[in-house]
Amino acid sequence: MKEYDVIVVGAGNGGLVAGTTTAQAGYKTLILEKHNLPGGCATSFIRGRFEFEPSLHELCAESTSSELESTKKIFADFDASVELFHEDTLYRAICKDKEMGYDVVMRADIENFLDDIEAAVPGCRASVAAFLNLCRNIDGAQVYMATGKNGMKLNPFVLMNKYGDFMRTASHTTEEVEIALGIPEKARSIMNTYWGYLGVPTDDLSALHFISLLTAYMQVRPTMPYKRSHELSLNLVKAFQGFGGEIRYNSEVTRFLFDEKGKAIGVVANGEEYHAKKIISNIIPNNVINRSDAKKLPKRFRKLANARKFGMTFVTVYLGLDRTREELGIDDYSVFITRDKDPRVQFETRKDCGYYVVNCLNKALPDATPKGTSTLFFTIPFMPGDFPEDLTPRQYKEFKNSIAEKYIKDYEETLGISVRPYIEEISIATPVTFARYLGTPEGAIYGYDTGNWDNVVGRTAMEPMEFNIPNLYFCGGHSTMGDGFPSGYITGDRTGRKVVKDLRKEGK
Amino acid sequence: MSKSSIKKLARTGLVGVITKRLSKVGKASDAPAKDLLDYYPNKLAAALHPKAQQVIIKEIKEFSPDMKSIYFAPNPAKGTDSLAWFSAGQYLSISVDIEGKTFKRPYSIASSPADTLNGFYMLTIKRVGGGIVSQYILDNWKEGMEVTVSAPLGDFSYERLRDANTVIGIAGGSGITPFRSLAKAISEGDEPCSLVLLYGSRTLKDAVFSDEIEEMSKKCGKIKLVNVLSDEKAEGCESGFITAGLIKKYAPEGDYSIFMCGPQAMYNFADKEIEKLGIRRKFVRHELFGEYFHPERNEDYTGNIEDRFNLTVTIAGKTTTIPCDANTTLLRAMEAAGLNPPSDCRSGRCGWCHSQLLSGKVYIPASVDGRRLADKEFGYIHPCCTFPLSDLAIDVPPMPQ
Numbered sequence: 001m002k003e004y005d006v007i008v009v010g011a012g013n014g015g016l017v018a019g020t021t022t023a024q025a026g027y028k029t030l031i032l033e034k035h036n037l038p039g040g041c042a043t044s045f046i047r048g049r050f051e052f053e054p055s056l057h058e059l060c061a062e063s064t065s066s067e068l069e070s071t072k073k074i075f076a077d078f079d080a081s082v083e084l085f086h087e088d089t090l091y092r093a094i095c096k097d098k099e100m101g102y103d104v105v106m107r108a109d110i111e112n113f114l115d116d117i118e119a120a121v122p123g124c125r126a127s128v129a130a131f132l133n134l135c136r137n138i139d140g141a142q143v144y145m146a147t148g149k150n151g152m153k154l155n156p157f158v159l160m161n162k163y164g165d166f167m168r169t170a171s172h173t174t175e176e177v178e179i180a181l182g183i184p185e186k187a188r189s190i191m192n193t194y195w196g197y198l199g200v201p202t203d204d205l206s207a208l209h210f211i212s213l214l215t216a217y218m219q220v221r222p223t224m225p226y227k228r229s230h231e232l233s234l235n236l237v238k239a240f241q242g243f244g245g246e247i248r249y250n251s252e253v254t255r256f257l258f259d260e261k262g263k264a265i266g267v268v269a270n271g272e273e274y275h276a277k278k279i280i281s282n283i284i285p286n287n288v289i290n291r292s293d294a295k296k297l298p299k300r301f302r303k304l305a306n307a308r309k310f311g312m313t314f315v316t317v318y319l320g321l322d323r324t325r326e327e328l329g330i331d332d333y334s335v336f337i338t339r340d341k342d343p344r345v346q347f348e349t350r351k352d353c354g355y356y357v358v359n360c361l362n363k364a365l366p367d368a369t370p371k372g373t374s375t376l377f378f379t380i381p382f383m384p385g386d387f388p389e390d391l392t393p394r395q396y397k398e399f400k401n402s403i404a405e406k407y408i409k410d411y412e413e414t415l416g417i418s419v420r421p422y423i424e425e426i427s428i429a430t431p432v433t434f435a436r437y438l439g440t441p442e443g444a445i446y447g448y449d450t451g452n453w454d455n456v457v458g459r460t461a462m463e464p465m466e467f468n469i470p471n472l473y474f475c476g477g478h479s480t481m482g483d484g485f486p487s488g489y490i491t492g493d494r495t496g497r498k499v500v501k502d503l504r505k506e507g508k
Numbered sequence: 509m510s511k512s513s514i515k516k517l518a519r520t521g522l523v524g525v526i527t528k529r530l531s532k533v534g535k536a537s538d539a540p541a542k543d544l545l546d547y548y549p550n551k552l553a554a555a556l557h558p559k560a561q562q563v564i565i566k567e568i569k570e571f572s573p574d575m576k577s578i579y580f581a582p583n584p585a586k587g588t589d590s591l592a593w594f595s596a597g598q599y600l601s602i603s604v605d606i607e608g609k610t611f612k613r614p615y616s617i618a619s620s621p622a623d624t625l626n627g628f629y630m631l632t633i634k635r636v637g638g639g640i641v642s643q644y645i646l647d648n649w650k651e652g653m654e655v656t657v658s659a660p661l662g663d664f665s666y667e668r669l670r671d672a673n674t675v676i677g678i679a680g681g682s683g684i685t686p687f688r689s690l691a692k693a694i695s696e697g698d699e700p701c702s703l704v705l706l707y708g709s710r711t712l713k714d715a716v717f718s719d720e721i722e723e724m725s726k727k728c729g730k731i732k733l734v735n736v737l738s739d740e741k742a743e744g745c746e747s748g749f750i751t752a753g754l755i756k757k758y759a760p761e762g763d764y765s766i767f768m769c770g771p772q773a774m775y776n777f778a779d780k781e782i783e784k785l786g787i788r789r790k791f792v793r794h795e796l797f798g799e800y801f802h803p804e805r806n807e808d809y810t811g812n813i814e815d816r817f818n819l820t821v822t823i824a825g826k827t828t829t830i831p832c833d834a835n836t837t838l839l840r841a842m843e844a845a846g847l848n849p850p851s852d853c854r855s856g857r858c859g860w861c862h863s864q865l866l867s868g869k870v871y872i873p874a875s876v877d878g879r880r881l882a883d884k885e886f887g888y889i890h891p892c893c894t895f896p897l898s899d900l901a902i903d904v905p906p907m908p909q
Contacts, residue, residue: 171521227881234886249905270909286541294540307536389548393593423670424790436553458529
C-alpha cells in the first residue's frame with residue numbers, strides 16, 4: 001500500500017490544477033488518470049496530417065476583470081504560462097428566422113459589441129449596456145464571496161445592500177433580466193447566442209451565469225494555445241512534476257475507500273490500494289457513489305446525485321480540408337447558425353439544425369494546419385436522452401455519418417460555400433465517444449445541467465452543506481461553476497487551496 | 509428603459525433558489541447512483557470499444573504451413589459474451605504470451621463486420637522471416653486455446669463523406685485481408701462504396717482469397733477483382749506490377765480513392781506510380797506501416813547502429829533497467845525484457861504506447877512520427893517508433909487491469 005498526502009482522481013483540467021496546487025505547497029501528491037493522456041477534454045488527436053482538438057479551441061476567461069481567479073493567474077502562479085492567441089470577433093450569428101432573421105458579426109470588447117448590436121438593432125444600445133454593466137456588481141460580489149473571512153459563507157444582508165444587482169441576477173433568468181431592462185427581442189436573440197456554451201436556453205439560465213460568460217468573452221476575447229489544448233495539459237503536468245508530484249496513467253480508480261466513520265481514506269486503482277490524507281475527485285459524484293460503499297456516504301450526497309439532471313453533451317465533427325479557408329470562402333472563426341430567433345425554440349430543434357456552431361481555427365491561428373489546408377469543427381448540442389436507445393452497433397457508423405452529412409449540408413447552404421468535396425480527414429464524435437473517453441453518464445461533458453434549481457448560484461450557496469464528506473473534495477465542471485475550461489481550472493484552484501488550508505489547519 | 513428598471517426585480521430571489529434546491533434534493537431517492545452501463549451511450553460505448561476481448565480459437569484453416577486463418581469466438585467464461593462490431597479495414601491487437609513474456613501484434617480482421625453477429629473474427633496470419641510472434645502463432649496455436657485481443661482499432665476504413673464512391677484497393681500478399689473484409693462488407697450492405705481490387709501476387713496459387721472474392725464479385729456488381737501476377741502469366745489476370753497505367757485502366761471516370769495494404773516494398777513502388785496519376789492526397793490511404801526496421805538507412809539518422817544502451821523504464825512507480833540496442837525500438841526492448849508495455853498499432857499512429865522521455869536522446873523516423881505538436885515540445889514519445897541514441901530513462905503507463 002502506498003501513502004500520499006493527497007490523491008487526485010482524474011487528470012482533467014480541475015484535477016491537474018488541484019494536484020499542482022497541493023504539490024506546490026509541498027504535499028506529496030499523486031494524480032491517478034484512467035486514460036493514457038492528461039487533460040480530459042483538454043487534449044488533441046491526430047488524423048493524417050491534421051491535429052484536432054476534441055473540444056472548442058478557446059478559453060473564455062483567461063482573465064476576468066477582477067483578475068482574482070483567472071486561468072492566466074493560475075498558470076502564472078505555477079510558473080507555467082503558455083503563449084496564448086486571441087480572436088477579435090466573438091462570433092458571427094446567422095439566424096434564419098422568417099420574421100426576424102439576421103446575419104451579424106459581433107466583435108469583442110464591450111464598446112465594439114455595443115456598436116455592433118446598435119447597428120443591427122437601432123436604439124438598443126443603452127439597454128444592452130445596462131445589462132453588461134451588471135457584471136461589475138457581479139464581479140464585486142464574487143470577490144466578496146471568494147475572499148470573505150468565512151470562505152463561501154455569505155452574509156445575505158451585505159449581499160442585498162451592497163450587491164443588489166448581483167442578488168437580482170443570481171435569482172432571475174437571463175431573459176427575465178433582459179426584459180426588465182427593456183432589451184428589444186432581436187437584440188436579445190443576438191446577444192443570447194452563446195447560450196449553447198452553457199447548455200441551457202436563456203429562459204432557464206441564471207442571468208449571473210450568462211452575464212459572467214458573455215462579459216468574460218468580451219473583455220478577454222476567445223483565447224487559444226497554439227498547440228491545441230494538449231499544450232495546456234502537458235504544461236500543467238510539467239509544473240506538477242516539477243513540484244514533485246507523481247502522475248499515473250491507465251490507472252482508473254475503481255474504488256473509493258472510507259473508514260468506519262465515513263472519512264475518505266484512499267482509493268483502489270489497477271487492483272492496488274493507495275491511501276492519502278485527502279482525496280480530490282475530478283470525477284463526477286455519480287461515479288464516486290458507484291465506486292463506494294454507498295451506505296458510508298451522507299444521505300444528502302446520494303440524494304443530490306439522484307435529483308440532478310446531466311448536462312449537455314455533443315456531436316462534434318472534425319474536418320481536415322485540402323484547401324485553405326480563403327480558397328473555401330470561410331471568413332469567420334465562430335459561426336452560430338440558428339433557425340429561430342428564440343433560444344428555447346433553438347434548443348428544441350437542436351436535432352434539426354436549429355442551433356449549431358462551426359469553428360475555423362485557421363482564422364485565429366493561420367498555420368494551425370499544414371500549408372494549403374484548413375480545418376472546420378462542428379459543435380452540435382445533444383442532451384441526455386437525445387441518443388436513440390435502439391441504435392445497434394451495426395447502425396452506429398451510418399448514424400454518425402448521417403448527422404455529419406446533414407449539418408455539413410446545412411452549413412454549406414447557409415454560407416453559400418462548398419466544403420464537402422475537400423474533406424481529407426473526418427472524425428465524428430458523439431455522446432458515445434464522450435462516454436468512452438470521459439466515462440461520464442450519458443457522455444455528459446460538463447457534469448450536471450445548470451438550468452433551473454441546479455444553477456451555479458444554488459450550487460455555490462449550498463456547497464458547504466452538500467459536499468461535506470470528510471477528506472473528500474470535488475472539482476471540475478460538475479462542481480460549482482458549470483461548463484468550460486476556466487471553471488475546471490478555477491474550481492481546481494479553489495479546491496487545491498482549500499485542501500492545503502485544511503491540511504495546514506490539521507497540522508499536517 | 510432606464511437602468512433603474514432592473515430595480516423591479518426582487519433581490520431576495522436567492523432565498524427561493526435555495527428553498528427550491530432543498531426541496532428538490534429532499535424529495536430525491538437516496539439509493540446508490542445508477543450504474544454507468546444503464547445509460548445507453550455508455551452501454552453502446554462499452555459494446556463498441558471494450559477494454560479487451562477474451563476469445564477462444566474456434567477453428568484454424570491452413571493454407572500452407574506458412575499461412576493460416578484463425579477463427580476467434582467469444583469466451584464468455586472469461587467475460588466476453590459477444591464480439592465488438594467494427595468497420596472493414598480495422599485490426600485487432602493480439603497478445604501472445606511466449607515464455608512468460610507478453611508480445612502484441614496488430615492483424616487486420618479478414619472476416620466481415622456482420623460475421624461478428626455470427627460469432628467470429630477471422631485473421632489470416634503469415635509467417636514473417638524473423639518474426640517471433642507469427643512464428644509462435646503458426647507453430648503453437650491450436651483450436652480451443654484462449655487468447656486476449658484488443659477492441660477493433662484503426663482508421664483504414666471507408667468514409668463516405670471523405671472518400672470517392674469507388675475504392676481502388678491495392679493489395680500485396682497478406683495485405684489482402686482488410687480488402688476481403690471490405691468486399692464482404694460491401695456485399696452484405698454494410699459499406700456503400702464500390703471496390704476495384706488490384707491484387708498483386710507472385711503466382712495465382714499465392715493469391716489467397718482470390719477465388720472467394722471472385723465469387724463475391726459475381727453476386728455483387730460493386731466488387732471487381734483483378735489479379736496482378738509478377739511471376740507468371742494466367743488467363744484473365746494482369747501480369748507484372750501494379751503501375752499507374754494499370755490503375756488507370758481499371759479506374760472509373762472521375763474521382764476514386766486508392767487504399768493500399770501490403771509490404772513496405774509495395775508502398776515504395778506504388779507510391780511512385782500513384783504520383784504519376786496526380787491525384788489529391790485525400791484520395792490515397794495507406795494501411796499501417798508496421799514495425800520499423802533499419803533507422804540507419806535514413807539520411808537524418810545520426811547514431812551508430814551497432815551501439816548498445818541502457819534503458820531505464822518506470823512503470824507505475826517501479827523502475828527497471830534493461831538493455832536496448834540502437835537498432836531496436838524501445839517498445840521491442842521492453843517486450844523482450846518482459847515488461848508488457850502498452851502497444852496497439854506499432855506504427856506510430858494510435859498513441860497507445862505514449863510515454864514520457866525523462867532523459868537521453870532518441871531518434872524518431874519522420875515518416876512514423878505520429879506525435880502531437882505539444883508531445884514534441886514536452887518530451888513525449890511513442891516507443892513503438894523510437895530508437896535510442898544514448899542511455900535513456902522513460903516513464904511508461906502500465907497496461908490497465
